[in-house]
Amino acid sequence: AAGVIQSPRHLIKEKRETATLxxxxxxxxxxxxxxxxxxxxxxxxLISFYxxxxxxxxxxxxxxxxxxxxxxxxxxxxxxxxxxDSALYFCASSLRLAGxxxxxxxxGPGTRLTVT
Amino acid sequence: GEDxxxxxxxxxxxxxxxxxxxxxxxxxxxxxxxxxxEPGAGLQLLTYIFSNMDMKQDQRLTVxxxxxxxxxxxxxxxxxxxxxxxxxxxxxxxxKLIFGQGTELSVKP
Numbered sequence: 412a413a414g415v416i417q418s419p420r421h422l423i424k425e426k427r428e429t430a431t432l433x434x435x436x437x438x439x440x441x442x443x444x445x446x447x448x449x450x451x452x453x454x455x456x457l458i459s460f461y462x463x464x465x466x467x468x469x470x471x472x473x474x475x476x477x478x479x480x481x482x483x484x485x486x487x488x489x490x491x492x493x494x495x496d497s498a499l500y501f502c503a504s505s506l507r508l509a510g511x512x513x514x515x516x517x518x519g520p521g522t523r524l525t526v527t
Numbered sequence: 528g529e530d531x532x533x534x535x536x537x538x539x540x541x542x543x544x545x546x547x548x549x550x551x552x553x554x555x556x557x558x559x560x561x562x563x564x565e566p567g568a569g570l571q572l573l574t575y576i577f578s579n580m581d582m583k584q585d586q587r588l589t590v591x592x593x594x595x596x597x598x599x600x601x602x603x604x605x606x607x608x609x610x611x612x613x614x615x616x617x618x619x620x621x622x623k624l625i626f627g628q629g630t631e632l633s634v635k636p
Binding site: 415442444446452453454455456459461466467469501503512513514515516517518519520521 | 557558562568569570571572575577615619621622623624625626627628629
C-alpha cells in the first residue's frame with residue numbers, strides 16, 4: 412500500500428538559511444499534519460490542513476509557514492533557521508470521515524533537518 | 528507532551544508479556560492511539576481505542592482503557608526482539624495528536 416512520502420529525507424542547512432520540506436499524502440487522504448520531533452522528545456504538532464485550508468495550528472514559529480496544494484501535497488517552509496530547529500519533521504495524512512472523530516494519522520519517514 | 532504521561536523505560540525478556548502504561552488528561556478525547564517508533568524511523572500506527580470501550584484486542588496487542596482514571600495500557604503478548612522500539616500513546620484534540628514522552632521497550636533474548 413502507498414505510504415506518506417517526504418522529501419528530502421535529510422537536509423543540512425546553515426543558520427539563517429531557508430528550507431522547504433515536502434510531503435505527499437496517501438492517495439485520497441484529504442488532511443495533512445506536520446509534527447516536529449526534537450532529539451529524545453515526543454512529536455509536537457505544528458500545523459494541519461484539510462482540503463487545502465489550514466485547519467489547526469500548534470506551536471509553529473512565525474518563521475515557519477506551510478500550505479497544501481491542489482494535488483493535496485504540502486510544503487513546510489522554514490526561514491531564518493536557528494540551531495534549535497534541528498529535528499525530525501514528520502508529515503502525517505488521514506482521511507476525514509463525516510461525523511467521525513477518529514483521526515487515523517499515517518506518518519511518513521520524516522525529514523531530518525540539521526542546522527549548523 | 529504534558530497532557531499525556533508515560534514511564535520512560537521498560538525491559539523484558541523475549542517471550543514475556545510487556546505492559547506499557549499511559550495517563551492522559553483530556554476527558555473529551557474520543558479516541559486514544561498507540562504508535563511504535565523504531566530508531567531513525569517514522570511512527571507506525573499500531574492500534575486505537577474508542578473512549579467508550581474498555582478493551583480492544585488485535586493479535587498480540589491488547590489495549591485496556593480505564594476512563595475513570597484516564598489510564599491506558601498496551602499489552603504485547605509473547606514479546607519478540609523485533610518489538611524493541613519506543614511506544615507512544617496519544618490523544619487527539621480536535622484532530623491533532625498530543626503524544627506522551629514515549630516508553631522505550633528493550634527486549635532481551
